[in-house]
Amino acid sequence: MSDGKFKKELGQLPYGVSVVTVGFGSTSNGLAVSWLSQVSFDPPMLMFSIDKLHYSTELVEDMPSFVVNLLGDDQTELAGHFAKRSMADEQKLDAYDTKETEAGQIILSDALAYYACDVVATHEAGSHWIVIGQVTEAAVLRDGAPLTTAHGLRYTK
Numbered sequence: 001m002s003d004g005k006f007k008k009e010l011g012q013l014p015y016g017v018s019v020v021t022v023g024f025g026s027t028s029n030g031l032a033v034s035w036l037s038q039v040s041f042d043p044p045m046l047m048f049s050i051d052k053l054h055y056s057t058e059l060v061e062d063m064p065s066f067v068v069n070l071l072g073d074d075q076t077e078l079a080g081h082f083a084k085r086s087m088a089d090e091q092k093l094d095a096y097d098t099k100e101t102e103a104g105q106i107i108l109s110d111a112l113a114y115y116a117c118d119v120v121a122t123h124e125a126g127s128h129w130i131v132i133g134q135v136t137e138a139a140v141l142r143d144g145a146p147l148t149t150a151h152g153l154r155y156t157k
Ligand SMILES: Cc1cc2nc3c(=O)[nH]c(=O)nc-3n(C[C@H](O)[C@H](O)[C@H](O)COP(=O)(O)O)c2cc1C
Pocket: 017, 029, 030, 031, 032, 033, 034, 035, 036, 048, 049, 050, 051, 054, 055, 056, 057, 079, 082, 083, 084, 085, 086, 153, 154, 155, 156
């Protein structure tokens, strides 16, 4: 499938690579995300962009919150796991250790840091939804350099 117009040019843009976790308990999932940014200091807010056709999008539409799990440069394999499309009987989150925020959202235990957010707005952007969240809980979990698209990972169709 094509990435559309300006594939080469847009492919130059640098990004971090995180896993966004959504949902609670058995109704939960995680997906690799690089189109993500802080968008406000006060209050602290983050946004990410999610393809309207992803399985995770159904969960995002139903859930009032999400967690950004910042990955380290030693977590390429984990990123690849969460970049796989969800299969009917698969729970991608079972493959890695998780813990919970105070509100019960799912955190990847080995992330560098996490940011739990309440969804405050969603905006349509072509093929994607932009999801904006206000940070309600966050912590740095360990030292390390962040995983970025410079490590050979890239969001492609
Ligand atoms: C490095 C990398 C970055 C990605 N960034 C995004 C992103 O920002 N938004 C998005 O919707 N999908 C992104 N993806 C694709 C999803 O992770 C992938 O489609 C995944 O299968 C979706 O999970 P789901 O099927 O469980 O919903 C990225 C994939 C990779 C490899």
